[in-house]
Amino acid sequence: MLKARSACLVAALWLGGALLPGVAHADAFSGLSSARPDETAATVSALAGSGAPQAGAVLQALGERHLFTTPDGGLYIRHGEACIDARTGQPVAVVPDGLKPIRLNNRIRTALAGAQAEMGLIAPQADIRLKAADALYGRHDPAMLLALDHALSVEKDRTVRTRLMQARAATILAQPPGQGAQDARLEAVRSLAAAGGLEARGILAGVARSDAEALPVRHAAQAAVSSIDWHLRAWGVLQNAFYGLSYGSVLLLAATGLAITFGVMGVINMAHGEMMMIGAYVTWMVQQGIRATIPALEPVAILVAIPVAFAVCGALGVLIERGLIRFLYGRPLETLLATWGLSLILQQAVRSIFGPTNIAVQTPAWLSGSVAVGGMDITLNRLAILVFAGLVLGGLMLVLRRTPLGLQMRAVTQNRRMAALMGIRTPRVDALAFGLGAGLAGLAGVAVSQIDNVSPNLGQSYIIDSFMVVVFGGVGNLWGTLAAAMALGMGGKVLEPTIGAVSAKIAILVLVILYIQRHPRGMFPVRGRGVES
Incomplete structure (x- = not known):
């Protein structure tokens, strides 16, 4: 016809x-x-x-x-x-x-969109037919019903066929109630209920509100809307939990370095966030340098930036410890003020060199895009940060448990005086520990450059949360740092849609304070003579 x-x-x-x-x-x-x-x-x-x-x-x-x-x-x-x-x-x-x-x-334009979609239904490539089916699903134009029926009669690909059936269902329900058989409209409601999503919900909600619709169809549409709403809320919670995991991964990278410096040296380093910021700027500089000199390596510039950022921030951390921190041991207030002043100096230095505005760190093509899992999108860059944080944590645990430096750092963390009496050069351990913590902050800067704006104020957004992770998890305990980072990251992101970002921050802070009152050493306290004394 x-x-x-x-x-x-x-x-x-x-x-x-x-x-x-x-x-x-x-x-x-x-x-x-x-x-x-x-x-x-x-x-x-x-x-x-x-x-x-x-x-x-x-x-x-x-x-x-x-x-x-x-x-x-x-x-x-x-x-x-x-x-x-x-x-x-x-x-x-x-x-x-x-x-x-x-x-x-x-x-x-409307006729053109319909004609191109109709021609796409007979294309030899399945992806083109799927795209055409998506277009017709969004249009739900009754004039396309015959074309959809013909396409369904010859379609063999299961994915395309499912989408065509959903497009046909949307098209049937877009017709006035009197122009379609009740059984066909009930079947269309069931098909859209199975499809789910906001667009299906909108169509079904219109059917459920229509006074001209048959009562069984309206009841079926109302039940379908309720089911879709429940699934959307559940997937929304999972989506926010995934965002929380990626944010918690950044906090984990930042807080592990802070846990090492705070646990080994007892230093509250307010400039730790600026190490993250410098790591992000190093990532940008590596990317620009590769783009100008070896453009063929630009897709892997982010991988090249990882060791460079660690080395630059680690070396800067050793210089800070040797030039400033070592003169202030045992004076926590002076150390806090000195590192806070250092953070302002580093911010202004970066602001003078690179300017006060945000800079764009390009995300490589292989980290762009997302993968649909049910009703949520797993973005590749956030998934990569999760994997990266896990690899860094695993590598750090190997260093702490399997290398002489790691054993010395653990000894100093548990009892500094006893470690010194056993012949461990604690000043050297302090310098290397501070450098390792700063290098880990640089790695956090590489990760955060893929999901956040890079500016001189970058570190200030993470320093408070990083301290909270260290205290909540247990000073010097990496398992506690992991648990606290994920708990705070996921808790905040899950609460934000319900009570707002500011209220979520306050709620998390109150919960942490209440927990610390009952467990002053955090979830996983470090045991040792120095701690027990």
């Missing part, structure tokens, strides 16, 4: 074109040259089922505003100086005079 309708329309246009003086071509494309938008829209719709070899190219050129017409009815596709006869697809040596672009209005 659709083919017959299209053929009749094309024939009518051909006859109309034959009667008009000065029209050189009377065929499936003739109506595109018409001055009447209704005729142009009708021709666009008819082209989808005309079978004309150039129909796809002509419709694409029309959508891209590259389709032109001449006073005698000629059609040409023009890209710059190149000109092609739209009917034959052959290049034209001389650009015709009097070319005028075929203008689009909303009606023509």
Whole structure:
């Protein structure tokens, strides 16, 4: 029926074109040259089922505003100086005079979208057919119902077929209630309920509110809306939990370094956040340097930045410890004020060198995009941060448990005086521990550059939460740091949609304070003589 309708329309246009003086071509494309938008829209719709070899190219050129017409009815596709006869697809040596672009209005755009989707349903590639089915699902145009039925009768791909059925269901429910059998509308409601999502919910909500709808259909639609709402809330919680995991991973990277310096040296380093900020800027500098010198390595610039940021921030941490911190041991207030002043100096230095505005760290293509899992999107960059944080934590545990430096750091953490009496050079351990903590903060800066703005104030957004993770988890205990980072990260993100970002921060802080009152050493306190004394 659709083919017959299209053929009749094309024939009518051909006859109309034959009667008009000065029209050189009377065929499936003739109506595109018409001055009447209704005729142009009708021709666009008819082209989808005309079978004309150039129909796809002509419709694409029309959508891209590259389709032109001449006073005698000629059609040409023009890209710059190149000109092609739209009917034959052959290049034209001389650009015709009097070319005028075929203008689009909303009606023509609507017809064009439907025609392209209809043509996509018969494409040999499954991904193109799936894209066309998605477009028809969003349009739910009753005029496309015959095309959907035909596509379903020949479609073999399971994914495309499922989407076509959902598009057909949406199209059936878009019709007035009296134009469809009740059984068909009930089946359409069930199909959209299984599809889920906001768009399906919107269609079903309209059916549920319609007084003209049959009562069984309305009840089924109401039940489907309730089911979709429940699933959307559940998936929303899971989505926020995933965001919380990625945020907790950044906190884990930042807090592990802080736990080492605070646990080994007892130093409250207020400049720790600036090490994160420097790590993020180092990432940007590595990316810019590779882009200018070895562009072929640009996709892996983020991987090159990881050891560079660790080395730069680690070396800077050793310099800070040797040049400032070692003169203030045993004086916690002076240390806090000195490191806070150092953080302001580092912020202003970066602001003077790179400017006060945000800089853009490019996310590589292999970390862009997302993977749909049920009703949530797993973004690849956040997933990579989760994996990266796990690898860093595993490597740090190996260093602490399997290397001489790690054993010495653990000894100093548990009892500094006893470690010194056993021959451990505690000043050297302090310098290396501070450098290791700063290097870990640099790694956190590499990670955060992929999900947050890079600016001189970057570190200030994470320093308080990092201290809270260290205290909540247990000073010097990496398992406690892991548990606290994930608990605080996920707790905040899950609460934010319900009570707001500020209230969520306050609620988390109150809960941490209440917990610390009962367990002053955190969830996983370090045991040792120095601690017990």
